[in-house]
Amino acid sequence: MSDAIKHECGLAFIRLRKPFSYYQQKYGTVMYGLNKLYLLMEKQHNRGQDGAGIAAVKLNVEPGYPFLHRMRSIANQAISDIFRQVSEEILELEKYQPDIRKHPGLLKGHVRFMGELMLGHLRYGTQGKNNVEFCHPFIKRNTIQSRNLALAGNFNLVNTEELFGLVNIDPGVFQRQSDLAAMMEVVHHFLVQEDELRPNHPDIAAVLRKSARLFDGGYHIGGLVGNGDSFVMRDAHGIRPSYYYISEDLIVAASERAAIRTTFNVGENEVKELMPGQALIVTADGNYAIEQILEPKERKACSFERIYFSRGNDEKIYRERSKLGYNLSDPVLKSIDNDLKNTIFSFIPNTAEVAFYGLLKGMEDYLNKIKIQRIQSWGKDFDEEKLAEMINRKIRIEKIAIKDVKMRTFITEDSSRNEMVQHVYDITYGTVVPKQDTLVVIDDSIVRGTTLKESIVRMLGRLQPKKIIIVSSAPQIRYPDCYGIDMSKLGDFIAFRAAIELIKERGMESLLTKLHDDCKEMARAGKLECRNVVKELYAPFSAEEISEKIAELITPADIDFKVEVIYQTIESLHNACPTNTGDWYFTGNYPTPGGNRVVNKAFMNYMEGKNERGY
Incomplete structure (x- = not known):
């Protein structure tokens, strides 16, 4: 996304099913499990760059010796930082016993994270809290082994206050700021209850049934219990992704199928999806x-x-992203009046590359169709030169924009800072025929529009195109998310600001007042979850009207060419991605009651000038 947003976290879970000596003999290293945990986390590093953490539980430890360990880091390369520290422990031991790697039992006894149960986490801080204390896993310690718990997950809950009340906990300042703290208290509460009924053998399924029914949100969580039990669970709507792989040697779970496949070199069908x-x-x-x-x-x-x-x-995600681009072919062709000769196609940022290939395929299919029609219309009236000219026509593609290294500035004045922001991207000069060529640039999505206006559109304007068309492979983002993505303030969304501008232009401000009053009344009655009032704010306008206003808002005042914005439709989104139909940030159709409560609170915050999250 040109406007980056913080988003999903990543989970990695490994349960070794054999003694450490087995892995030494079969794979040549007693470090097999830790190596795989490192790979599984690195292959998901895209899911969290604010921090990382690991936890391990050792089986059959002598009484009095530690069996649960945890390490967390918020270093720039957090995963590497953690495993560097693990490696240093081993290197230090080798100073005194060089062949210690040949003695699995000895190594297990001296290396903290040589455990049969391992849990890893990559964190994106949805609340902007990047202290190491907020990094997962969280742990609860107890003198009774089976009441020790390590917990991590990819999730957001919207009812944390209620959860603390349900287990009679008066949360501290830190706990109030962490969804995981609330989840941990609930799970641990029922774990202790179960352990009282079945000492050292708590029924984990019963613990999860009692706990999960209380959670309002989307989640994929993993937990390690001190007695050697462990679990991975997914929410009832399947909002957050969850995959697992099981063999005789180990049991693995992660947030992404491809990460498991690559780490363990297994086929697509060997990696299963944990169902809702x-x-x-x-x-x-x-x-x-x-x-x-x-x-x-x-x-x-x-x-x-x-x-x-x-x-x-x-491969499935690749095909779906390609189809997202392909599905945008017709509206793009309509916008350029089918003039491929004077149109250049490109993409920003690199994450939009696959959708770009799909859009390009759509353009090529159209061009090939035209070629066939033209050649057929000639009959026998053509020569080799004429035929070659037609056959060799290509879609014009260029690497128009180049993102420079992440730029930092010590400048604090807004005007100077905005001038610096313009240079986040640079252009490839000489690629556009001034005043003649149209530029079509595809992005994954348009969230805030800030980078488009202050950097991309202004930068592309230096090429003097006839027109710029910004294409979004996602629909208009209109509503906050509360299930893991850091999108919680309505005023941040360019689509919302566009609707507000339309309301003001048409003298409809009374609608805002009415909806605000409705929210306050629902809040007084404790019924904020009853309906999403923000839907009614968008209702008077077509998607095209909002897109046109967005184009105006992202066009710098000194630009003398037209800027147009084309969005994916909801229908074409579901056509391309039929198994992932969660679309509440586009449609306002939240899967849990807490969603309506969040969007209404976010609207109240906007109307009351409060710059704070909706949950």
Whole structure:
């Protein structure tokens, strides 16, 4: 995205099912599990760059010796920082016993993270809190082994206050700021209850059933229990992604299928999707079961996973992103009056490259169709030169924009800072025929529009095109997200600001007042979740009207050419991504009651001038 947003976290879970000596003999290293955890996390580093953490539980540890360990980091390269520290522990031991790697039992006893159960996490701070204390996993320690818990996840909850109340916890300042703290208290509360009934053998499925029914949000969580039990669970709507792989040697779970496939070199069909409301539960003896913890509800898997968040090396995601671009071919052709001769196609940023290839395929299909029609219309009236000229016509593509290294500035004055922002991207000169060529540039999505206006459009304007068409492979982002993406303030969205401008232009400000009053009344009655009032704010306008206003808003005042914006439609989005139909940020159709509460609170914040999150 040209306007980057912080988003999904990543989860990595590994349960070794054999003794460490087995991996030494089969794979040549006693470090097999830790190596794979490192790879599994690195292959998902796109999902979190604010920090990382790992936890490990050791089985069959002598009483009195530590069995649960955790390490977290917010270094620039957090994953590398963590595993560098793990490696340094081993190197230090080798100073005194050079062959220690040949003694699995000894190594396990001295290296903290040589555990059979491992949990890794990549963090994006949706609340902007980048202290190491906010990094997962969180842990709860207890003198009773089976009451120790490590927990991590990719999620957001919208009912944290209620959760603390349900387990009679008066949260501190830190706990109030962390969804995981609330989830941890609830899960641990029921874990202790179960352990009282079945000492050292708590029923993990029962713990999750009692806990998960209280959570309002989307989640993919993993947990390690001190007695050797462990679990991975997904929310009832399947909002957050969850995949697993099981072999005789190990049990693995992660946020992305491709990460598992690459790390363990396995086929697509060997990696399974954990279905909505299910949990993968592994007992202390290494046996496992897939349990239906919550009744599955309508599948609302996050469509942004397919558009942008997940890595595109998964073949299904690659095909879907390509189709997103292809589906935009017709509206783009209409906008350029089918004039491919004087149109140049490009993409910004690099994450939009696959959608660009899909759009390009659509243009090529149209051009080939025209070639066939023209050649057929000639009959026998052509020569080799005429035929060659027609056959050799190509879609014009150029690397128009180049993103420079991340620019930082010490300048604090707004005017100077804005001037610096213009240079985040640079252009390839000489690629455009001034005043004649139209530029078509595809982006994954348009969130705030700030980078488009202050950098991209102004920069492209130096090439003096006839027109610029910005194409978004996602629909208009109109509503906040509360299930893992850092999009919680309505005023940040260019689509919302466009609707507000239209309301003002048409003298409809009374609609805003009415909707604000409705929200306040619902809040007084404790019914903010009843309906999404912001839908009614968009209702008077067509998607095309809002797109036209967005184009105006992202056009700098000193630009003398036309800027147009084309968005993916909801229908074509679902056509391209049929299994991930979660679209609440586009449609306002939230899968849980908390969604309506969040969007209405965000609207109240906007109307009251409060620059704070809606949850």
